[in-house]
Amino acid sequence: MQKTELPPKPIEPVPDFSKASRGFRGGRALGLLIGTAVLFGGIALVSDTFLKPYTMFILTRQIAFSILIALSQAVCLVVGGMNLSVGAIGSMATVILGLCFQELKLNAWEAVPITLLFGVVSGAINGLIITRLKINSFIVTLSLMFVYMGLRSGISGGSPYTIPEDFGFIGQSAILGISWVFVLVCFILLATGYMFSYTVFGRHMLATGGNENAARLCGIATDAVVFRAHVISGLLAALAAVLWASMIGSCAPETGDSWLIGSFAVSIIGGTGLNGGVISIAGIFLGGAIFVLINYGLIEIKANPYFANSFLGALILLAIVLDRVREIVGEGKRLGRSA
């Protein structure tokens, strides 16, 4: 009878674990950085106006919006879902903000919280239907997208609402040549990064997206995680709408119409996995920058704007294809090693 009282000894010395931080998927961030630099340099060479302070102000603001909207999408992608109603919530929030200002004569301290509350509620509706009734997030958010789009057209009749003049401060002024919106969004982005890297809530989101069954069997309340992801998504979309209104100086009902495709483009270019469980804050930042720079570059080289969507679609596809190629190459290597 064999009896061993001691635990088995390690077979080999335990290697150095100093590089244990999760970090961002290294190669990808570098690739994006190079891409951003190339775009930046290229545009700077061909354009006289590009390096002017005013352009930088406009660009940082656009980048900020594309990041914010992408974050709204990415928090849903990361738990393994999606939110097609990002833009529609934005449009509806704009209408609500306009009503608060124009019809109810509320001040900004009242109107903005109400608008953000709408974002939270709409996200909660998405989250509740998805988790309680176990319906795919695609179909739930697609349906609600149309519901909100119809509501905003019906309520607003298509014409913009006027807002108080001083409400334009955050959207229109700058600090050291950089838009306030950019500063605010960078702060949100960093907070999100902190959440995903260092808090239980963020890491539970990653775990839920990575393997929902395993997460549930580890005692993670996966339904609550998905629900909260949608609430955050709705809140961020509504916040984007508020900032947008501040930027353009009125509440235009069509505000969110162009957000959806961009939200996916920036998330995916930035390396947020469509299957969930992966997000990169650096990736989303650079993805936002690339997205804005490409759009600017297209204008700069006087590309026919009617084709803009084709470029965008091709870009998303390219990002996905590149990712898939890396995966296939990686799998090949792994199999080669173990065989």
Next chain:
Amino acid sequence: MSASEQKSTTGPLALRGITKSFPGVRAVDNVSVDFYPGKIHALMGENGAGKSTVMKIITGIYQPDSGEMSFHGERLAPRSYRESLAMGIDIVHQEIQVVPEASVAENIMLDKLSLVSPGGRVNWRRLYEEASVFMQEVGLHLPPSTVVRQLSAAYKQLIQIARALAARATVILLDEPTSSLSLSESDNLFNLLDGLKQRGVTVIYVSHKIEEVYRIADSISVMRDGKLIGTRPRAELERNELVRMMIGRDLREQRIGSTKVSESKVVLKVEALSKAGKCTDISFELREGEILGFYGLIGAGRTEFARVLIGEDQADSGSVYVNGQKATIRRVSDALFRYKIGYVTENRKEEGLFLGESVLTNLTLLVWKRMRHPLTRYISRKKEEVAARKMVSELSVRARSLADLAANLSGGNQQKISIGRWLLADCDILIIDEPTVGVDVGAKEQIHQLIWNLARLERKAIILISSEMAEIIRLSSRILVFANQQIIGEVGRLDDEERSYAKVRDEIGNLLSAIH
């Protein structure tokens, strides 16, 4: 041997020296066997014995590393399922494979639609006519246009057999065909198989249900650890002998060491726990330092019970006591955080690990809440790494760094991480489900040692679910035998050394053959 050299159109399907290895495991080891026309030949063995690999080799899904097959005296070396189908060899898989939204007739004639569609237009009347011929043969008395989705598992099984017949298969392999059938449905299937046999079809029947094999098989082959243990005519094989062939083992028959159960410390008491369709009237006590083995075949209700216990499924009735207190477990977090019950899942890839996450995350995920700062919510990376590193070295996980993705580890190391996670969470009661499926021999030994150490040295109470008899006997202090979602018997006092491995094995065998 001469059979394979004869030129005839009625020769057996013969396997000679078939060997197939996968990384770290020889799944099929030098298997030679003949399957004769007009006979029902049962292929038996425990999970992982190599039965399904043999079936996949016969049907061209896998190619053997060495060895030869012949059929009707001609060499058989299918490179794909289609090629084997063309030779008249078809398989009815355990998981029912039908197109749910299509009609019965379409499912049967799926690969022959072009034959009844002159000019690309489906001639529905002809399709129904031809399909109904095969439907009659298997006893499917339904309109051929019935949509499959609404039919029961038994009907879907029959559809698959009809499809094999429509493909003019003369060899039909069935993989655990009764696993989703009721008794009377099984009876119908057996009658059908008898009919096929009369018509000269070769039926290869994979099952681990002893009762049904005795009812229909003409001869029985038993596999174990990839090797063919023997082929006998049914009439000459005693049930006890068959059980012994299936589960007997020369290696590792010894117990790993005695456990020291604290008889007075009942940490978990389950009383008449029931959940419709999952488990019925389960009652037992688990003590400190005990390894309680749950033995049974797949689908016997062990995993299903475990999921009810940890709150993943809700019990219909019954009660659970942890350390003498009545426990209310509504979700997995209750089991874990309130009662310190951990469950290491059986499918570590599907339900255990976060393959895309690091070793670090996979290990520490349950204890994050304990490591965070009360105000900033910051999870201390340092505490995390200290904990993970400790576990990695205690379990001797082979990884280059804590940042390695779980997906890149070997099966044994993945399993160690799935267990280590619950150890870090200080679980006092651990349910470990099939811990050594798909891990190599060396890692298996380490995992056995680990489980034993947990009970003996760390005084954990462990429920070990395993379908491998040798593993259960090697580790358990006591064994509960499950069948049909119930506990059908107990084999106790394994720490008493008077009883040999063979005796324990026979006790379990007797329990099982009594109900089968």
